[in-house]
Amino acid sequence: MTEPTQDGLPEDATPATPRKRPGLTASGARKASAKSTRSRAREFALQALYQHLVGRNTAEDIDVFTRDLAGFHKADSAHYDALLHGCVAEAAELDALILPLLDRKMEEISPIEHGIMWIGAYEFRHCMDVPWRVVINECIELAKEFGGTDGHKYVNGVLGGLAPQLRAAEVEADKAAGKAR
Template sequence: MSDTPDTPPTGAEATAQAASQARPARKPAPGGAPRDRAKSSRRRAREFALQGLYEWQLNRREASSVDANIRELEEFSKCDRAHYDALLHGCIDQQTQLDEALLKFLDRPVDELSPVEHAVLWIGAYELTHCLDVPYKVAINEAVELAKGFGGTDGHKYVNGVLDHLAPSLRPDEVKAARPR
């Protein structure tokens, strides 16, 4: 922990703190047994990218330093590293463009978003823009799941609404084909 309460934690300390604060308790499945569904390597990549983007927003350190901290986390080896790299570095490199695309559909200024919702929206917008192998509905759903798992109580509803409005401008043909007439 940092020496003074006004100094945000840095490095692995910040990543560990963010992860411990953001990880939800495991929800029991119907009947009371804990869910034990294996996460896909892509979902893990999104979760690690979210943690990195969260740390980066709080500390504004070099992306390579944030990346190094995330790679030290337990179970990182189980994620799709190429997708993680694309998300973390792509969102940081293109934050301005992603914010501009999102701004049209936000009900508040970008700087008033929670860091978790902001990072989730970046990931969703980045996947909609650059990861054409991911169907748009999957990109939105994965962002919603990230917001449910790491964000505030109703943050997932906000993320869903924003990305659902953004998708037609980024993937018009795919959205048109999928939506009823």
């Protein structure tokens, strides 16, 4: 019999590893292999919007740079274009929608969370083929992967408050369907 080590396990024993859900990283975000082309487009759009928010680069300059990044060919380039150019063009309108739902000044919001909320608000307004719950879930995933520790909770709260304003019929239909079950 082998002698126990400091942790009380025999030397040849291997400690049990926690079970991981397939398709997820250690942080709970989806692995790259499990991402759709639209999810990848959102990631590239977020990186581009970050450059716009922090570096004040133009959408055109950012677009040229982003298209050369590794993995861009796996993204839905039309969705990426719509998000990048649409969010930059409608920045003031998107901020006006988001601002009443914040508990602090816009300047105090991380540029990552700011960009994610732009993406969510833009998709609520213009991407009717994407269900409102999917918009929120995709934005939460972005915040988990790229944002601060609890940024996903903040994004969820803001977009959850915005959905009934911009997708009222869809949100109400979901609520009614939930009550019927």
